[in-house]
Amino acid sequence: MVKLPIYMDNHATTPLDPRVLDAMMPYLTSKFGNAASRNHGFGWEAEEAVDKARGQIATLINAKPKEIIFTSGATESDNLAIKGVVEFYKEKGNHVITCVTEHKAVIDSCKALERTGKATVTYLPVDKHGMVDPEDLRNAITDKTVLITIMFANNEIGTLHPVVEIGKIAKEKGVIFHCDATQAVGHVPVDVERCGIDLLSLTAHKLYGPKGAGALYVRSRAPRVRLTPIIDGGGHERGMRSGTLNVPGIVGLGAACEIAGKEMAEEMARLTDLRHRLQAGVFERLDDVILNGHPTERLPGNLNLSFAYVEGESLLMGISDIAVSSGSACTSATLEPSYVIRALGTDDELAHSSIRFGLGRFNTGEEVDYVAERVAKEVVRLREMSPLYEMAKEGIDLKSVEWRRE
C-alpha cells in the first residue's frame, strides 16, 4: 500500500534531501563561525564552506564562483536584480520588459517601480501554451530599455520560454537580461553562457535544499553588470548584499546543486516518464480534461490540468490525502482564478478548475497510479452532483444559456 499523505506539490517547495542535511549539519552545530570573521579558524572554516558552495552553484549554471551573490531566496534575488538594475542605470533609461505570467516576485517588483515612477514596464503576452514570442520582445525594445526580465520555466504550468532566443535578442540590442530560473535550476540544463543570461535568480528550497537560502548570478564581464544594493550594511557579497551569510543554508544550497547536476539526466528521464504515466492515468479515466502549458516544452515534473465542470478547490478538498495545488501557492489565499492560466486565453470557469501536480525526486510510480485513480474518482463524484455537467452531457450549449438570479 502507498504511504499517505502523498506530497506532489514540488513547485511550491521540495523536501530536504537527506544528503543535503548531512552536508549542512556541521554548520548548524560545531562549525558555527561567521564567514566574515577574518581573525580565527571559526571564520576561515565558514568562509571555506561558503567558497565551496559558490563553486558548486557556479558549476551547475556555467558561471564563475565570484559571480554568485547569496541572498535569502529567489524573491530577494528578483527584487535585487530588477530594482538594482533600474536604479543603477537610471541615467541610461527607465524601461523594463517582462511577461504577464511571471512570478509575483517579478511582477510586483515591476509594479513597485511603476508606482514610484522609476520605470515604465511592458508586460508581454503569452501564446496559448504560455510562451512569449521573441518577436514581440524585439518589437517592445526601445532606446530607453534597460532590463528584460523573463523567467526560464513557469512555476504553475511548467512552460519553458525560448530563453536562448531571448538572450540573443538582448545581446544584439545591448539590454541586460535577468532570468528567474527558480523552477529550472537543478531540474533542466541551465547555462548562463549558452542562454545569454546576465542576471539569474535561484533558491535552494526548489531543488531539495533548505528554505531561506538563495542566490543571484551577476555577470562579471561581457557585459559587466552593475547593481545598486537594496540592503545596506557591512558590504558583504561585493557590496551587493550586506548581511551575515547564512552559512548552513548556503552549504545546503551548494550540496543541492552538486547532487542535482550529477543526477539531472537520470532524474529528468524518470520524472518525464512519471508525468506521462500520471497524465495517461487521468486521461484514460476521464473526458473533458485539458492540459495547461506546453505539450513538450515544459518542466519534466510539471502537469497542470483543468477538469471541466469541477471547481479546483472542491477537488482539492475531496483528495485531502494528496498535496497538490489549485492555482499557484502564492495566490491560493484568494479565490481569484490563476492569472497564469487566464493569460493562456482560458475562460474563468476552466481557470478555476485547474490543478497543478508537481512531481519530484521522492515520488514513485506507485504514488502516481494512486493519485490518477483517486483524482479521477473524485472528479466523477463531483461531476455527478453538477447540474452543469449534466446539461453539457445532454447536449445543451452552456454558453447559450441565459442565467437568471432568483
Ligand SMILES: *Cc1c(COP(=O)(O)O)cnc(C)c1O
Ligand atoms: C518559488 C519561486 C520564487 C520565490 O522563491 P523564494 O525563495 O520562495 O522567495 C520566485 N520565482 C519563482 C519562479 C518561484 O517558483
